[in-house]
Amino acid sequence: MTADSIQRREQRTGWILVAPALILLMLVFAYPILRAFWLSLFTQNLGTELKLVFSGLGNYGRMVGDGRFWQSLWNTAVFTTSSVLLELILGMGIALVLNQPFKGRGIVRTISLLPWALPTALMGVAWAWIFNDQYGVINDILMRLGLIESGISWLGDPTLAMMAVVLADVWKTTPFIALLLLAGLQSISPDLYEAHAIDGASRWQSFRQITLPLLMPQIVIALLFRFAQAFGIFDLIQVMTGGGPAGGTETVSIYIYSTVMRYLDFGYGAALVVCTFLLLVAAVAIAAYFLSRARANAAGVN
Amino acid sequence: MAIAQQKPNQINFNIRQIILPIAIILVVAYFLGPILWQVLTSVKVNADISAVPNVYIPKQITFDHYLSLFRRRPFTLYILNSAFVSLSSTLLCLALGAPAAYALARSRLWGEKLILAGVMIVTLFPAVLLFLGMLEVVKALNLGNNYLALIIPYTAINLPLTILVMRSFFQQLPKDLEDAAKVDGYNTFQMLWEIILPMTLPALVTTGILTFISAWNEFIFALTFMTRESMKTIPVATAQLSGTSVFEIPYGPIAAATVLGTLPLVLLVLAFQRRIVQGLTAGAVKG
Numbered sequence: 001m002t003a004d005s006i007q008r009r010e011q012r013t014g015w016i017l018v019a020p021a022l023i024l025l026m027l028v029f030a031y032p033i034l035r036a037f038w039l040s041l042f043t044q045n046l047g048t049e050l051k052l053v054f055s056g057l058g059n060y061g062r063m064v065g066d067g068r069f070w071q072s073l074w075n076t077a078v079f080t081t082s083s084v085l086l087e088l089i090l091g092m093g094i095a096l097v098l099n100q101p102f103k104g105r106g107i108v109r110t111i112s113l114l115p116w117a118l119p120t121a122l123m124g125v126a127w128a129w130i131f132n133d134q135y136g137v138i139n140d141i142l143m144r145l146g147l148i149e150s151g152i153s154w155l156g157d158p159t160l161a162m163m164a165v166v167l168a169d170v171w172k173t174t175p176f177i178a179l180l181l182l183a184g185l186q187s188i189s190p191d192l193y194e195a196h197a198i199d200g201a202s203r204w205q206s207f208r209q210i211t212l213p214l215l216m217p218q219i220v221i222a223l224l225f226r227f228a229q230a231f232g233i234f235d236l237i238q239v240m241t242g243g244g245p246a247g248g249t250e251t252v253s254i255y256i257y258s259t260v261m262r263y264l265d266f267g268y269g270a271a272l273v274v275c276t277f278l279l280l281v282a283a284v285a286i287a288a289y290f291l292s293r294a295r296a297n298a299a300g301v302n
Numbered sequence: 303m304a305i306a307q308q309k310p311n312q313i314n315f316n317i318r319q320i321i322l323p324i325a326i327i328l329v330v331a332y333f334l335g336p337i338l339w340q341v342l343t344s345v346k347v348n349a350d351i352s353a354v355p356n357v358y359i360p361k362q363i364t365f366d367h368y369l370s371l372f373r374r375r376p377f378t379l380y381i382l383n384s385a386f387v388s389l390s391s392t393l394l395c396l397a398l399g400a401p402a403a404y405a406l407a408r409s410r411l412w413g414e415k416l417i418l419a420g421v422m423i424v425t426l427f428p429a430v431l432l433f434l435g436m437l438e439v440v441k442a443l444n445l446g447n448n449y450l451a452l453i454i455p456y457t458a459i460n461l462p463l464t465i466l467v468m469r470s471f472f473q474q475l476p477k478d479l480e481d482a483a484k485v486d487g488y489n490t491f492q493m494l495w496e497i498i499l500p501m502t503l504p505a506l507v508t509t510g511i512l513t514f515i516s517a518w519n520e521f522i523f524a525l526t527f528m529t530r531e532s533m534k535t536i537p538v539a540t541a542q543l544s545g546t547s548v549f550e551i552p553y554g555p556i557a558a559a560t561v562l563g564t565l566p567l568v569l570l571v572l573a574f575q576r577r578i579v580q581g582l583t584a585g586a587v588k589g
Contacts (some may be wrong), residue, residue, distance in 0.1 A: 017402055020398045026456055027458065028432060028455050033431060035438065036427075039434075097326060102326065112521055113578060115334055121537035121540070122560040125544070129343065134354070135351065137356055140354075140355055151354075234330075234428070234521065235521035252430075
């Protein structure tokens, strides 16, 4: 057998092994996205009796003047930014705590993983109960502390409802960030801190000058994942508020879902999908750029 | 940080001794609190559930809310549906993902970089971008209220992570064994099945658990494709419990349902904490 034919056989075997997975990925990821691009050029709703009628960029024109769309985009931005920032700060703190040596650390780490593993929809139900206006435990605690006179209707006010869903999301996803950062912390050599301390640096200085730069790749990766997930948040908000009150927590994904499933406006829903997809791709491209820079910097410090 | 112990800095050391335990207690309370509150609500009698101010130590404990789930609704079916869909997706995902990961680790495929980049990028796609297209696929293939309508997307959604984690595992595996097997006349498929697979079991368990958790938790596809009561999964069925009664929201049964729906995952985390963390960090860092 010649080297060439061996290589060809290896290629063929490789493709046989990869093909089933690739086909499934195409079906579930590539097809729906491409289909959305195509469908977004048509009007398909109850007005057209669910028939496809070509309308060019009409759906996109409609989007520009659709106040509800802009509101949902704004809500998504508010939700994503506040949730991811809070998670990062809290996750960093928790990672630093979990990195300390103490008795029972294994159990505490296990507990810190729990929220991440539990079904978001079910924990949404749990958090809606915690924020319940009549019997909720948050109101009860605030009243016992004397901070409020009577129960607050958390999920009945647009701003408070947004705060409630952000807090629930932070609880649910901080473990992911904390664990990623913890893995990063564990890979930093203690020698670095020792040398730095001998040079007379304070702990805050070594955190700023060693921990943060070396942890930057993990931070950017965690931000990237969490940004994408928060941007597409659906189950938590759908369960806790359904996008209400008065659209106060309606994110883009909730809007897409009701456009398709409630108003049966498939063409416009597809245009919304395309727009969300492009925004996400742009954000990921920017993040990937920062990631490669952060990796280069971290390599430099090491 | 380890440095604080080595430095004979008395003040620093004392602060550490006070702050660390407080921080640990706060972390534990923060993460466990909402779960425990749900457990507590699920065993309280109705009068205690709707008591103002709240009852933190109930005098009476009841399991009626749990029993009512099974008496008034097909809760056994919801559990079986969730279990069946999650298990099948997990097995299918491993069966498709592991061979693909092996090929991507070893075969020097043409276009390998492109495939890997694609696989990494799709891990970032939220399901809401896919459900419209999948809805059409499900309708076209007449898969509504069919387990396949969930098994197919759940398998696909978890394939990228499976491929990335398994690929990095295969890359760490010494190549000598495979070369020896080839010399002994095994073809690639025999070698994979008889020699590589047994060594791969730990990594398969790790990625399998991640897939199972993700499939058990999925909401939007389950909500959209399973409309018949007998086909619903636990997250969707529980989320819809509150909408069943106009007069009063059944807080007790809802709490009981969330406890039942989360229990399998709590057990998984308790049993496999280390593996889950390994898989998670490997998946994210390789990506």
